[in-house]
Amino acid sequence: MAAELAKSRPARGRVQEKESPWNDAIGIAMLVLAAMYLLALVSYDPMDLPSWFWLSVTDQPNAVVKNFVGRFGAMGAGLSLYLAGMAIYLLPISMTWFGVCKLASNLKVTGRSWLGVALMVISMAAIFEVQDILNQRDNITPLGGGGGFGYLIGGSILANLLGSVGSTVVLAGVYAVGFFLASGIHPLQAIQDIRMEITQAWETWQIRKELAARGVEPETSAVSASPSRRRKTTADKADTVPAGPLVTPELGLTFEAPKPKIIDSSANREHTENKDKPRLSEVWEKKRAQKLEQAPHGTLGSLAVRFKDYKLPELDLLSWPDESQRKPTDTRELLAIQETIVKALASFNVKVEAGDITRGPSITRYEVRPVDGLRVARIAALDDDIARATCAERINILAPIPGKDTVGIELANRDKVAVPIRELLEDEVFANGKAKLPIALGKDVYGKTIIGDLAAMPHLLVAGATGSGKSVCINGIITSLLCRFAPDELRFIMIDPKVVEMQNYADLPHLALPVVTDPKKALLALRWVVREMESRYQMFAQEGCRNFETFNNRNRKRAAANEARKAAAAAAQTVIPANEVETEIEADMETEAAPPPPPSRTPRKAAAGKDDSRVSAAFAKAAAAADHLVDGTTPPWDDMDQSNEADMDVETDADAENEATELPVDQHGNWIGDSLPPQPKVRSQEFIIPDTLPYIVVIIDELADLMQTAPADIEVAIARITQMARAAGIHLIVATQTPRADVITGVIKANIPTRIAFQVSSALDSRVILDRKGAENLVGKGDMLYVPPGGAQPIRSQGALVTDDEIHAVVERCAEQGKPIFDVKVDDETGEMGGDDDDDNGGVSSEEEQTLERCLEVIRQEKKASTSLFQRRLKLGYGRAARMMDILEDRGIIGPGEGAKPREILVDMDMI
Numbered sequence: 001m002a003a004e005l006a007k008s009r010p011a012r013g014r015v016q017e018k019e020s021p022w023n024d025a026i027g028i029a030m031l032v033l034a035a036m037y038l039l040a041l042v043s044y045d046p047m048d049l050p051s052w053f054w055l056s057v058t059d060q061p062n063a064v065v066k067n068f069v070g071r072f073g074a075m076g077a078g079l080s081l082y083l084a085g086m087a088i089y090l091l092p093i094s095m096t097w098f099g100v101c102k103l104a105s106n107l108k109v110t111g112r113s114w115l116g117v118a119l120m121v122i123s124m125a126a127i128f129e130v131q132d133i134l135n136q137r138d139n140i141t142p143l144g145g146g147g148g149f150g151y152l153i154g155g156s157i158l159a160n161l162l163g164s165v166g167s168t169v170v171l172a173g174v175y176a177v178g179f180f181l182a183s184g185i186h187p188l189q190a191i192q193d194i195r196m197e198i199t200q201a202w203e204t205w206q207i208r209k210e211l212a213a214r215g216v217e218p219e220t221s222a223v224s225a226s227p228s229r230r231r232k233t234t235a236d237k238a239d240t241v242p243a244g245p246l247v248t249p250e251l252g253l254t255f256e257a258p259k260p261k262i263i264d265s266s267a268n269r270e271h272t273e274n275k276d277k278p279r280l281s282e283v284w285e286k287k288r289a290q291k292l293e294q295a296p297h298g299t300l301g302s303l304a305v306r307f308k309d310y311k312l313p314e315l316d317l318l319s320w321p322d323e324s325q326r327k328p329t330d331t332r333e334l335l336a337i338q339e340t341i342v343k344a345l346a347s348f349n350v351k352v353e354a355g356d357i358t359r360g361p362s363i364t365r366y367e368v369r370p371v372d373g374l375r376v377a378r379i380a381a382l383d384d385d386i387a388r389a390t391c392a393e394r395i396n397i398l399a400p401i402p403g404k405d406t407v408g409i410e411l412a413n414r415d416k417v418a419v420p421i422r423e424l425l426e427d428e429v430f431a432n433g434k435a436k437l438p439i440a441l442g443k444d445v446y447g448k449t450i451i452g453d454l455a456a457m458p459h460l461l462v463a464g465a466t467g468s469g470k471s472v473c474i475n476g477i478i479t480s481l482l483c484r485f486a487p488d489e490l491r492f493i494m495i496d497p498k499v500v501e502m503q504n505y506a507d508l509p510h511l512a513l514p515v516v517t518d519p520k521k522a523l524l525a526l527r528w529v530v531r532e533m534e535s536r537y538q539m540f541a542q543e544g545c546r547n548f549e550t551f552n553n554r555n556r557k558r559a560a561a562n563e564a565r566k567a568a569a570a571a572a573q574t575v576i577p578a579n580e581v582e583t584e585i586e587a588d589m590e591t592e593a594a595p596p597p598p599p600s601r602t603p604r605k606a607a608a609g610k611d612d613s614r615v616s617a618a619f620a621k622a623a624a625a626a627d628h629l630v631d632g633t634t635p636p637w638d639d640m641d642q643s644n645e646a647d648m649d650v651e652t653d654a655d656a657e658n659e660a661t662e663l664p665v666d667q668h669g670n671w672i673g674d675s676l677p678p679q680p681k682v683r684s685q686e687f688i689i690p691d692t693l694p695y696i697v698v699i700i701d702e703l704a705d706l707m708q709t710a711p712a713d714i715e716v717a718i719a720r721i722t723q724m725a726r727a728a729g730i731h732l733i734v735a736t737q738t739p740r741a742d743v744i745t746g747v748i749k750a751n752i753p754t755r756i757a758f759q760v761s762s763a764l765d766s767r768v769i770l771d772r773k774g775a776e777n778l779v780g781k782g783d784m785l786y787v788p789p790g791g792a793q794p795i796r797s798q799g800a801l802v803t804d805d806e807i808h809a810v811v812e813r814c815a816e817q818g819k820p821i822f823d824v825k826v827d828d829e830t831g832e833m834g835g836d837d838d839d840d841n842g843g844v845s846s847e848e849e850q851t852l853e854r855c856l857e858v859i860r861q862e863k864k865a866s867t868s869l870f871q872r873r874l875k876l877g878y879g880r881a882a883r884m885m886d887i888l889e890d891r892g893i894i895g896p897g898e899g900a901k902p903r904e905i906l907v908d909m910d911m912i
């Protein structure tokens, strides 16, 4: 049985042999031999030696042999003691050990093991000689306690050469080498084990003392079990411990559970200054420069021209935390809390074993392993009792921890450790990971950095009570993006109805629009995004690209394919007409995933794709326009538009009709976009197809404020963006401190699967954000639950901290390299919206103007106008719908009423 027991546990450091029946036989033989040897040694009497034996001391040996192993045993023992003195006892002891190992664990006893034993015996014999231990020269050991080996090696050679102390040190070293060879234990491992055992014993003693001082009965499983179970320090946290107890079913025995560990992952990563290493900003800039160089048309987009020499902000602008301020982890306190938890559960007859303890930046996770047959739900149901026992304000129970066989009980740390954003930005995953739009979010309880990819999300909802850490989280996201992307690669639209949150970013050159603080203008900004999205889709269609990625990489792919074909053609010494090359390359482009149908407008294609000089000229004008904007002079947009139209010579009526087939229209040809269809004036700019498009990240900080003004419109615009914008490189981040169902509506939730929940006041709020409870147990100040894209389980983590000073420094570095270039048209629109709310405008209030705009959209879609249509489509009351009709009639957009007939539409709706 002992063999069975031990077989279930592999011994450490020694080679295991395959199962063989001979192992047991050899093991038993070794044990028998060792026992006989030992008996022969202890009962050795020189008088037993036969007179003919050369070690014999008498002519008349004992008639009755006293040695337990007879005369043979006496001769063997006599010879051994003569050669190695008392040190020979190590030989039967080692044989016993090897025998047990053979039997118990099928361990291989190799030549190396025997060499180790030989070294041990000889060095021990020499030490006896040098140190004069057991060194009487008598009949038993005629050459002294060290025998012949000791006398020769220790006495004659080493002592003369090195003296007694030097010899002893050398011999002790040889003995240690022999021991490690014989036992197969690694010396460092042995030292570590010894150190750990001492630490364990010391800690257990301290805990017992403390518990005794508090009057708590120390005879509990956790205290008595923990010292005997070896814990490892943080350095060992990568060690994987097999989960679950080891069981031999045939014997029904349960062995020791995995050894619990205390893991401290709260510490910030060590910051080492490496002057030889290139700065991350330089690495990223290099990559960007390469991309720009690889574009065969050169840098055409005005933004790219403007920000060609843009330098990303260095990470040195972000501070590194002072680790010296951090209090060390008190393992005794952690163990005492775990003990309290185990006791509290035991008092409700819920028997658990103590498991690992993981201290994260803001919370500590105590794992407990339920004994067999216990439902984890019983532990989860005792959350209030555990909170009472541990005096914790809020606890969270993970029953079970995903992917583990333990239940996690999470308690807030008394001393929280902030997670500086710099640590995350310097992390390998952020610096060189695969994420296209990496955003630093935080660190989980195991100290793993959480870096999201906004491109994969593709939209993010951030919600939590006031003061829970939403703004810091959003600032962290913005900072991550600013440190990675230049203004020509990424543009922001910031909607901040709270006014104060995003003013820090007002000077960012990345802004596509000024920070929008008026909720009414927010709708226009969102519509601008929808229009931008639609125009991007048209560009993709025109270029035969499936999405943003393929579009931005098309020229590089074309250039590479072109090069390859030219090389192949040169090799074959054949001439391929240029247009054939182009056509073939076009066919190679990624069109397999049914891109929007390529347009039939050949002139436009020619302008965009082939006549580089004309396109370049147009972009040069665009760049000039941008420069004008930067200079603060009036931009020559109108000139540019006209000249573009003239240059490109493409805007024919027939083309306009063709274009209708590419727009988001239903089967009846009706416009199904919520925004205005592209306006003629805008269309002329659509011919400017840049080499690359920037990502657009739309940030709404406080959705509730927007939802108060025009809930239906905002919801529709958000839904439209979230449904379609991903492929267009447009991503939305929505934050709210009001996680109510009327703010985070079903439509918004359905389209934003990636969520971050900060602390909320009730489980109901948590359900609104995450569709499950849990956020009500968070402890605030950046403690968050992150539901990654496609991830079923939320990850609890501590959000990255970015301070106002850091934000200022980064924004300043960006702003000093250029002013924002705003889209003139929408800027004008928002500017118009900015007038006095209820200014008299021919008796029409600004609110009515808004409704009127929606009515115009309905007319464009339905190609008719009637009061009942407005009532139905816009959910207006009769009075309001009739008022809209009157205003439209007054403005000459629709004709006078003719009974029940729909009104005549008097103007070209596309021109409005």
Ligand SMILES: Nc1ncnc2c1ncn2[C@@H]1O[C@H](COP(=O)(O)OP(=O)(O)OP(=O)(O)O)[C@@H](O)[C@H]1O
Pocket: 418, 419, 464, 465, 466, 467, 468, 469, 470, 471, 472, 473, 737, 781, 782, 783, 798, 799, 800, 801, 802
């Ligand atoms: N990740 C974090 N690490 C450390 N402290 C944090 C973190 N996030 C937030 N805090 C602390 O919490 C405070 C409030 O955070 P923040 O302003 O982000 O809350 P909020 O949810 O945006 O509140 P409101 O909705 O009222 O604007 C911060 O001033 C900071 O002290």
